[in-house]
Amino acid sequence: MKFTAEINVMPRREILDPQGKAVRLGLHNLGIDSIEQVRIGKHMTLHLEAANSEEARQKVEEACQRLLANAIMENYTFEILEGES
Amino acid sequence: MKFTAEINVMPRREILDPQGKAVRLGLHNLGIDSIEQVRIGKHMTLHLEAANSEEARQKVEEACQRLLANAIMENYTFEILEGES
Known part of the structure; x- marks a missing residue:
């Protein structure tokens, strides 16, 4: 299945x-x-392939933690949508 | 009244x-x-003062058109929320 992740990475308030x-x-x-x-x-808008929305969520969570957001300086939030928008 | 604008400025698809x-x-x-x-x-997250949500919307539209987004290279979308989140 195709999914779209809409991700916001913002500087932490105290920064x-x-x-x-x-x-x-x-x-x-x-x-x-x-x-x-x-x-x-x-x-960031990601288009990804996953078996279901839970797997898509886990992949986006991993992407944020390992590359897309700097855990010390930034917060991230995201939304998973079915299909490619 | 206090409002919060949540703005996304993305490169146009053909860019x-x-x-x-x-x-x-x-x-x-x-x-x-x-x-x-x-x-x-x-x-971008903007905190702004406006008489009502329509006035807030117009101010954010003007801010996007005049400074926050490059009309040739980028698209912008935004949401207006009451209060400061």
């Missing part, structure tokens, strides 16, 4: 996010000044 | 994604070989 601060400043300079905080991370 | 290819190769080298495609983009 400084200079990129987020720079974007917030940029938005203020454009006059969009009601933005109070910006946090920037990665969004 | 090459060398970073995605490199990650897919990395996963295969780790033995996670049922991953057929990887696409990598940005995930």
Whole structure:
């Protein structure tokens, strides 16, 4: 079966996010000044083959833990959807 | 009112994604070989103040069009949630 994983990898809250601060400043300079905080991370879309959604979930969990997210600096969340979106 | 915007900015499908290819190769080298495609983009979380959700939506739309996404190379999607998550 084909599955799609939608993964968000974000910097942990206690970690400084200079990129987020720079974007917030940029938005203020454009006059969009009601933005109070910006946090920037990665969004990844994976297409994978698996026998069922549980196996797909385990594979994505392993991918996140071993490569896609840095456990010290980042948190990850993901959603598994059937088919390829 | 306080709102949270969850924004995904992804490379357009027709655009090459060398970073995605490199990650897919990395996963295969780790033995996670049922991953057929990887696409990598940005995930942004914005906390903003707005009178209502429609105004929040317009501000986030403007932020995406003017700064957060490159209209030629990227697509963006977002969700507006009440409160600060």
